[in-house]
Amino acid sequence: MRTISATEASRHFSDLLDAIEAGDAVVVTRGNRPIAEIRPAPRHTGRDLREALQRIPPPDDRFRTDIAEALDYVVDMTEIPWDDD
Structure with a gap:
């Protein structure tokens, strides 16, 4: 060096x-x-990302439920009549 x-x-x-x-x-x-x-900055490629994501365990059922509930909440929030005054 x-x-x-x-x-x-x-x-x-x-x-x-x-x-x-x-x-x-x-x-x-x-x-x-x-x-x-x-030193040179590391360069990352799409392949690096795919390999990193493959090391993460898939979401479990509780995670899927949490996401679905969060999306339902967001949709419900859009249906609230907002006061435009």
Whole structure:
């Protein structure tokens, strides 16, 4: 992992971002002390989402009942005559 000073990171920020986008991870130091580690952001795909959702157990009957009751409540609320004064 590459190490650069905060001053160097500031002066060459665009180049730093290019290197990180290319996959490099960089430690930024101030006064010879590491203060930050910058690495590429993880990229998530639709496949990642599908795999994550497959690890969640399916809703049980109580959950389904709760959702149905909540929807009934919302529908009932729309039927309330509101005072438009």
